[in-house]
Amino acid sequence: MKGTCPDCGVTELEHDYAKAEVICKKCGSVLEDNMVDFGPEWRAFDADQKAKRQRTGAPVKYMKPNKGLVTEIDRYNRDIRGSKISPQAQAQMYRLRKWHKRSSISSSMERNLTIALSELDRTASTLGLPNNVREASALLYRKAVEKGLIRGRLIESVVSAVLYTLCRQYGIPRTLDEISAVSGIPKKEIGRTYRFIKKELFVKVPLTNPVHYVPRFASELDLSGEVQERAKEILEEAIGKGLISGRGPTGVAAAAVYIAGVIMGERRTQKEVADVAGVTEVTIRNRYRELKRELGIKIAA
DNA sequence: AAGACGAAAGTGGTTGA
């Protein structure tokens, strides 16, 4: 990709579609993430305004399957004047009823998919997810529908869970918090649905690797490529020693970035790092203490 | 004065009986 890095002036930029980021090969700054932002330009102050102003996606909350729009064929086997109809006609009506019912069920699945896919597209766009993830998500969602896993769940919460699953599988760093902010589904609901889907569809999801968060944190803090590399080394070592199991990946990544910054003489305050990572200073301190102790890292001034 | 550090208490979610 052509372009100029404002930080170091180099014209070779690396286009990382998988993470939806443009990265300078020399200094490691992320020039653009979330390449396209389809977010609304308006603000909504309550649910009603939101429903009225939303132009993309369907107003799913108010849409019930078949709401007010069902046709049925009655079972009385009478013609319009009330007299009995012939056995042949009765048999035909029976077949008609059967197929009519079947087609409405399958069309309700179609409708579900239509709504879900547009919602999926909207959410994926806002999160800046690449196309291969969207397609894989759509496929997984389709499987979920076919297995009847949507029943009793909001379409949006299933969509969010599916997207989260695929992000993890593709190693794209998006946290539950971020997805929750975009979709408006509470974090715990997405998590619950995610676990449910994972179990029911036998999806294998690798553990979140903290390394994936490093480039984002580093660039938001204006840290150089060397710091990123150093942070990754620290993380690899920590992973090797089993220091990250059971720990929140963002916290570990944040601590590594903080340490790397200090070592390479590009210090950022714990608060700054904590803010971009979405954790508190205390968590960074705890991870930092563990890393320092277990890896024998000494901080020189 | 701001940042770093750590103790203690509180919170929300998971797990195992």
Next chain:
DNA sequence: TCAACAACTTTCGTCTT
């Protein structure tokens, strides 16, 4: 269904730069 539990947060006091 409930209690124990681990990870994380909030809050606050003290130390360092």
